[in-house]
Amino acid sequence: MLVAVSILCALFGLLVAAAGVAGIARGWVPARDRLAVRRPRLYGSGLLVAALGLGLMAADRVVFTDSGTVAIVTMLLASLVLQASRRPAGGDGPAGGES
Numbered sequence: 001m002l003v004a005v006s007i008l009c010a011l012f013g014l015l016v017a018a019a020g021v022a023g024i025a026r027g028w029v030p031a032r033d034r035l036a037v038r039r040p041r042l043y044g045s046g047l048l049v050a051a052l053g054l055g056l057m058a059a060d061r062v063v064f065t066d067s068g069t070v071a072i073v074t075m076l077l078a079s080l081v082l083q084a085s086r087r088p089a090g091g092d093g094p095a096g097g098e099s
Contacts, residue, residue: 006058013054020047046082049075 022028023044029037037043053075 009054009058013051013058016047016054017051020044020051023047043083046079049082050079053079 019028019030021044023040025044027040029040029043033043053072056072056075
């Protein structure tokens with residue numbers, strides 16, 4: 001069961017990494033987030049960090065016993081911060097907050 005969860009984490013991490021690379025290289029964003037994302041390269045960076053965290057989580061389940069948890073949680077929290085900054089502050093108006 002533990003190996004199956006690790007394999008699923010690794011596969012999902014590869015999927016997220018592919019979306020992150022597409023976001024950085026081409027500015028592509030998944031359909032569910034297209035309207036909300038204004039900075040696709042930054043969003044892609046957040047996806048890559050999330051994929052790294054998922055990869056570490058998969059490796060932790062297989063190779064390590066109880067180490068690396070802080071690094072994994074830090075990676076996943078960093079990805080949340082990068083993905084949360086996908087929109088500049090100031091609402092939906094033009095840049096600079098002008099109406």
